[in-house]
Amino acid sequence: MTAVEPRAPGGIREQLVRTLADLGRLRAQDGGVITIRIPAGALEQATHAAAGTPGVRLADMFAADGDNTVLRLVWAYEADEPGYVITETEIDGEQYPPLSDIAPAAFVEECEIYEQFGIRPAGGKPLNRLMLPPHAATELPTLGHEPSRPPEEVHAPHTVGGQAFEFPFGPVRQVGVESLYYGLVTSGEEVVDLYLFTWHKHRGVEWRLRGKAVPEAIFLAERAEGLSAVAVGWAFAAAAEAALGVTPPPAAARTRAVALELERLYNHAAATAALCQATGLSVGQAAAEIALERLLRLNASSFGHRYLFGVVEPGGVGRAPDADVLRRELPGAYGELRRVADALLSTNSFVDRLEACGILTAEQARRLGLVGPVGRATGLATDARLAVAAGPYADHPVNVITAVSGDVFGRFQVMLGEAAESVRLITQFLDEGTGADRTLVPSRAGTGLGWAESSRGEVLAWVALDGAGRITRARLRPGSARNWRGFDDACRSQNVFTDIPIIEASFWLTAAGMAR
Amino acid sequence: MPVWFVRGLRRGVVTTRYPARPDSSAASLPTPPAFRPRELTCELVDRMIAVCPGPALRRSDKTLVFDAGACTACGWCARVAPGAVASSGEFELAATDRSALVKTIPILGEQQ
Amino acid sequence: MKPTPDAAVTAEKLREQIAAQFGRSLHIRTLDTGSCAVCEQEIRLLAAPHYDLHRLGFFFTPAPRHADLLLVTGPMVRAFELAARKAYEAMPGPKVVVATGACALGGVYRADPFVHGEVEAVLPVDVWIPGCPPSPLALLHGLGVAVGRLAEKTPGLTFIAADEIPGDGA
Numbered sequence A: 001m002t003a004v005e006p007r008a009p010g011g012i013r014e015q016l017v018r019t020l021a022d023l024g025r026l027r028a029q030d031g032g033v034i035t036i037r038i039p040a041g042a043l044e045q046a047t048h049a050a051a052g053t054p055g056v057r058l059a060d061m062f063a064a065d066g067d068n069t070v071l072r073l074v075w076a077y078e079a080d081e082p083g084y085v086i087t088e089t090e091i092d093g094e095q096y097p098p099l100s101d102i103a104p105a106a107f108v109e110e111c112e113i114y115e116q117f118g119i120r121p122a123g124g125k126p127l128n129r130l131m132l133p134p135h136a137a138t139e140l141p142t143l144g145h146e147p148s149r150p151p152e153e154v155h156a157p158h159t160v161g162g163q164a165f166e167f168p169f170g171p172v173r174q175v176g177v178e179s180l181y182y183g184l185v186t187s188g189e190e191v192v193d194l195y196l197f198t199w200h201k202h203r204g205v206e207w208r209l210r211g212k213a214v215p216e217a218i219f220l221a222e223r224a225e226g227l228s229a230v231a232v233g234w235a236f237a238a239a240a241e242a243a244l245g246v247t248p249p250p251a252a253a254r255t256r257a258v259a260l261e262l263e264r265l266y267n268h269a270a271a272t273a274a275l276c277q278a279t280g281l282s283v284g285q286a287a288a289e290i291a292l293e294r295l296l297r298l299n300a301s302s303f304g305h306r307y308l309f310g311v312v313e314p315g316g317v318g319r320a321p322d323a324d325v326l327r328r329e330l331p332g333a334y335g336e337l338r339r340v341a342d343a344l345l346s347t348n349s350f351v352d353r354l355e356a357c358g359i360l361t362a363e364q365a366r367r368l369g370l371v372g373p374v375g376r377a378t379g380l381a382t383d384a385r386l387a388v389a390a391g392p393y394a395d396h397p398v399n400v401i402t403a404v405s406g407d408v409f410g411r412f413q414v415m416l417g418e419a420a421e422s423v424r425l426i427t428q429f430l431d432e433g434t435g436a437d438r439t440l441v442p443s444r445a446g447t448g449l450g451w452a453e454s455s456r457g458e459v460l461a462w463v464a465l466d467g468a469g470r471i472t473r474a475r476l477r478p479g480s481a482r483n484w485r486g487f488d489d490a491c492r493s494q495n496v497f498t499d500i501p502i503i504e505a506s507f508w509l510t511a512a513g514m515a516r
Numbered sequence B: 001m002p003v004w005f006v007r008g009l010r011r012g013v014v015t016t017r018y019p020a021r022p023d024s025s026a027a028s029l030p031t032p033p034a035f036r037p038r039e040l041t042c043e044l045v046d047r048m049i050a051v052c053p054g055p056a057l058r059r060s061d062k063t064l065v066f067d068a069g070a071c072t073a074c075g076w077c078a079r080v081a082p083g084a085v086a087s088s089g090e091f092e093l094a095a096t097d098r099s100a101l102v103k104t105i106p107i108l109g110e111q112q
Numbered sequence C: 001m002k003p004t005p006d007a008a009v010t011a012e013k014l015r016e017q018i019a020a021q022f023g024r025s026l027h028i029r030t031l032d033t034g035s036c037a038v039c040e041q042e043i044r045l046l047a048a049p050h051y052d053l054h055r056l057g058f059f060f061t062p063a064p065r066h067a068d069l070l071l072v073t074g075p076m077v078r079a080f081e082l083a084a085r086k087a088y089e090a091m092p093g094p095k096v097v098v099a100t101g102a103c104a105l106g107g108v109y110r111a112d113p114f115v116h117g118e119v120e121a122v123l124p125v126d127v128w129i130p131g132c133p134p135s136p137l138a139l140l141h142g143l144g145v146a147v148g149r150l151a152e153k154t155p156g157l158t159f160i161a162a163d164e165i166p167g168d169g170a
Helices: A012-023 A040-052 A104-117 A205-209 A214-222 A226-244 A250-279 A282-303 A323-345 A348-354 A362-368 A372-376 A408-432 A479-492 A499-507 A511-515 B002-011 B024-028 B042-051 B076-080 C005-022 C038-047 C078-089 C136-146
Strands: A025-030 A033-037 A056-064 A069-077 A083-091 A165-169 A181-186 A191-197 A446-454 A457-465 A471-477 B033-035 B057-060 B063-067 B085-087 B102-106 C026-032 C058-060 C069-073 C096-100 C127-129
Touching (some): A012 A033, A012 A069, A012 A083, A025 A446, A040 A056, A040 A069, A040 A083, A056 A104, A056 A457, A056 A471, A069 A457, A083 A446, A104 A362, A191 A479, A205 A214, A205 A471, A214 A226, A214 A471, A226 A250, A226 A446, A226 A457, A226 A471, A226 A479, A226 C038, A250 A282, A250 A348, A250 A408, A250 A499, A282 A323, A282 B002, A282 B024, A282 C038, A323 A348, A323 B002, A348 A499, A362 A479, A372 A457, A408 A499, A457 A479, A479 A511, B033 B063, B042 B057, B076 B085, C026 C038, C026 C078, C026 C136, C038 C136, C069 C078, C069 C136, C096 C136, C127 C136
Parallel strands (some): A033 A083, C026 C058, C069 C096, C096 C127
Antiparallel strands (some): A025 A033, A056 A069, A069 A083, A181 A191, A446 A457, A457 A471, B057 B063
16 A cells, blocks of 8 residues: 555656657746746647656646736656656637646636636536636626636536436535535435535635735735645745746745645645544544544644744744754554554444545546545556655655555545655654755746645645736646545545545545635 | 543543633734833834734824724734733733723823 | 714623524534635634633534534635625524634735635624634633633724833833
């Protein structure tokens, strides 16, 4: 189960860059990430070439306003040293090639881009509503041009023997969970289909970041998905640092990594508690919550905030952890979680609910571009901590934990393995030394891509700054924004209603991270 | 199932006695600032307002208006004015009147 | 909106009624109007062993008809407004609305086309609990204040550092 996947043969980056550069031209190299400008006429071919290169996946797609809308695709390559390549294309007019036909992972982004910029893939394929609410009364500003006609609400046709009905559930749901709307299609017990909407939590974070200076922007980015505050803050700060040609001091980078691993730990403990709640094992839930509370108190006593807000700052970090407290308390807090996990793994009634529940295949995960424990539980060994570029993980390589079953149990095992890894990494970072300094950050124009591996998966952020160092376009893509699209496939694989909360706990995403 | 019963007994009680007794974990919680009027100048207060990521700080002539309800205890105001801003240590901030969370602090420091 | 003298008397009577009816047994419903998800995690921990709100006679309920208190997080995203009103109206009176967290109190998002910026813009709020997020201890204090079991501290707080009170000489 614990595996370090054999690396794909080296040279993937060179191959990808060469193929794309042949179709366009190199525009920039910010912080190790190459951006290639592809003319609109060559975009389809470029997408085919990239999607067809083994070891390459489409990590994100977004647009930015300009004289013409600029469409950017972020390709991730999994080579000896994984990394990213960006293509950017000016789209003149309302249409661009149907990219999701080539890279299915792009469909959700095509819907988002249509709502925000009014451009759509050629071929007339219907696009779903994503961020904008259906009420005509709300006139929401967009990042670019409004769509010429509202998005359709088309759901994939489903066939079922007998009657099927759809019942809406949410957005106000059970106690203490976020607002989330599901349209549950069922013919009785089993889940035929499941639609998710999060537009009722859309705060317009990317719209609100425009014109902001970087420090204030990090404050908002952390709160886009607070349970991944360190990861989203780090990805965003790294994007700004890449844009400005700045690297945090190594000790500060290690501080960020310690905070990130603590964030991973508490999230996995919270997911364990949620799994127990979903399976009705109250005693397990209480035990896991004791572990979670200990970890949150450790965050407060070492970093000054239970959820690690305010640690990441542009150029470095705002505070260093109390290393003595961490070294002293971490083994006990992790031990609490480990004992709960051991007890759960020996409770057959619990394990039975998890096995063969919510199965996703590696093929589905690859097609949808799923990240984090959800992707890794199907066997895909993607982890943004491997995309190093002289970051703190360069000297402390991560053992990527994968499973093959792709079910809830596999995801649970991956989380437990990652928790152990996190403790090992924290100890190593503390031993090497953590600090609270920052590199001075200039105010000038630039663009850059940043990333971090949150407990939910890869977070990507991209930023464009003007000459005064203020944001003209900020793109935030938390892990949740990627992985929710796998939720309906996971729920559909021969599951019943009562499995849905179990699957939701095993994904451990947030509506806030999708809606932002 | 026996494993859970034994575990639970062995683990013991972790429940806080709060509110009947204070809870020591409160000491490491971030709390809103407490200001030192004699260290505040209008210029310093304006810098604090500029750095505050929310609407928690305002200045009205020689008075600092602090909205503890809007404060996220981020600590940035303390960072630009370390002598003038301490931590209040207060986390029991619930109010039945929103205006009770808005406080005025006189600016008594020397004007530059 | 300052209450009129009559409204102030009514509010006082309502508080007494609330303390009498809910003081020892309160059912809480939660409502997320657009939070970052952290306030929800702290609220969930109220039922966890370290805090155990049940020992105080407080219970969570998913059923609005059974709920006495609505615990609201988030900056009231405009697209959620209809759902918020329905959730509030589904609760029979007497009921108490508690806005919790800096987002709900107007501290993170200003009013703009996406959000109202604070819960009070849409629902009548009785108790405000600051924090980002308010810890479970702060939430317990806030719930105690809401049912009249705990005294409010805020009216007496000055946020002036104790080592320097104006008029103290030195």
